[in-house]
Amino acid sequence: MAILIRTAFDTERGVLGALKLRSSLTWGDHVEDLRALPEAGQVPLAHMPHVVVAELQGQVVGFATMLAGENADEAELEDLFVAPEHWRTGVGGKLLAEAERRAARNGARTVRVIAGERARSFYEASGYRYAKPVATDFELAAELRKDLRRSAFPCLDA
DSSP states (O other): OOOEEEEOOGGGHHHHHHHHHHHHHTTOSSHHHHHHOGGGGOOOGGGGGGEEEEEETTEEEEEEEEEEOSSTTEEEEEEEEEOGGGTTTTHHHHHHHHHHHHHHHTTOSEEEEEEOHHHHHHHHHTTOEEEEEEEOSSSEEEEEEEEOOGGGOGGGOO
16 A cells, blocks of 8 residues: 655645644543643644645545744754554655655755654654753653755755
């Protein structure tokens, strides 16, 4: 079964928000806090042009949001969520690769992400390196960074 990676449609905000919340709740951490936090189940309309989705057999099974960073040559991975039943199937890696490709195409040389302990190894396996600790609403997390070299994206060299 082929996974289609594509730009999200504005009409998918509800589906994406529900997927985001369901994925966040699956671990069983901070359940009541997440349910009480409206943004835990929402994707802002302003983010939608920057969202890529993974679709499998007509169903959205994951999404990633890559926003412009604080500097012109930086991007920030705001969201990367995969439906729990599709964890460890390559969906997250494909979403991350496409989000990075688009960030590089838009001039980013570095991507930063704030990752909790459970997600940290995924990002490190994808080339991200620890930068510093970051306090979040729920726990201490890690800021990770990846240097996007143009050579990693040969399609951009043409």
